[in-house]
C-alpha cells in the first residue's frame with residue numbers, strides 16, 4: 001500500500017502565508033492523532049552548528065510548538081550531542097549554540113532538553129534483533145518521550161548521500177555509543193601523494209591520536225602526480241590515519257581541501273546507512289502511532305548542518321513535506337530534489353538536468369538509496385508513496 005506524503009510549496013500571499021500553509025499541512029497529516037493530552041512531545045531537530053545558517057528557522061519551530069500545545073501536548077525541543085569537537089559536543093555548549101541560533105524560549109515557546117544527557121552518555125538499550133545489531137543504544141529522553149515530531153532539514157550528506165528523516169532519527173537520536181557504533185564502518189585513509197601537510201584535518205578530528213604526523217622524506221618525496229595543481233609541492237610533514245584509534249566520524253573528509261582523505265565509499269557508507277536504519281527502527285518501534293515527520297526542502301546544502309558554515313544550495317527551495325512514514329518522506333524528498341534544475345554555482349559537479357541524481361552529482365560514490373531499500377526491507381516504511389498536495 002502506498003504511504004501518504006503531504007506537500008505544500010512555498011508560494012504565499014499576505015492573506016495566506018507560509019505559517020498558515022504549514023498549519024494546514026499539519027492538519028491534513030493528522031498531527032493531532034499522535035498526541036494525547038499531557039504527552040511529553042519530543043520535537044527532534046538539528047539546531048545547527050554555530051556558524052551554520054541552513055537549519056530550519058526557529059519561527060517555523062514556534063509554529064509547530066504552538067500546534068503541539070493546541071493538541072494538548074507538552075513540547076520540548078531536542079537533539080543529541082555530537083561525536084566531533086564543535087559547538088554541540090556537550091549539553092551546555094549545545095544549548096548555548098541553540099539559543100545563539102535563535103532557539104530561545106521567547107522565540108520557540110518550548111524548553112530545550114538535550115536527549116542524551118550532559119556528555120552524551122545517557123541512553124536506554126533497545127532490543128532490535130536485526131542484521132547488524134541485536135540491541136542498540138538510544139538517547140534516554142527520546143526513549144522517555146511519549147510522542148516524536150521530527151523536524152528535518154533535507155540536504156546532501158557527506159557520508160549517507162542524503163540527510164533526511166532517517167539520518168535525523170537514526171544518527172540524531174543515538175547517544176554517543178550508538179553514534180560510535182554506526183560510524184564504526186567508516187575507515188578513512190590518506191592518499192600520501194595528495195597530502196600537502198596543511199594539518200587542517202587534525203584540528204577537526206575528535207579522536208586524539210587518530211591522525212598523526214609522519215615525516216616527509218626529502219630523499220624519497222611523494223610524486224607530484226595527483227597533487228592539487230594550485231598547491232605548490234611541499235616537503236612539509238604529512239599525516240596518516242591510525243585506524244585502531246579512528247572512530248569513523250568522517251569529520252576530516254570535507255576540511256581536506258586537497259582531496260587527500262578518502263574512504264571506501266561503497267562498503268563503508270552502505271553499512272553505515274543500514275546501521276542508521278536499525279537505529280530508526282529502535283527509536284520508533286515502541287512508539288507506534290505516536291510519531292510524525294515534517295521535512296523542509298529549503299536551502300538544500302551540499303553537506304550537513306554539523307559544519308560551521310552553509311554552502312550554496314544545490315537546487316532552489318521547494319517546500320515542506322509531512323508524513324508518518326520515514327522511508328516514504330525521504331524518498332519523496334529525494335525525488336523532488338532530483339526533479340529540479342541543478343545550481344551550476346554550487347558544489348554540484350554534474351547531473352544538472354531535471355530527473356538526474358543531484359546527490360550523486362555531489363557525492364558520485366555514495367549510493368544513498370541503500371538506507372531507503374533497507375528501511376523498506378525491515379518494515380520501517382514504503383518507498384511507494386502518494387504525494388498529496390496541500391494548497
Ligand code: SF4
Pocket residue numbers: 190194195196197198199200201202238239255256257258259260261
Ligand atoms: S590530509 Fe588533507 S587536511 Fe590533512 S594534512 Fe593532508 S592535505 Fe591537509
Ligand code: SF4
Pocket residue numbers: 188204205206207210211241245246247248249250251252253
Ligand atoms: S574519521 Fe577518524 S580520522 Fe577522521 S576526523 Fe573522525 S576520528 Fe578523526
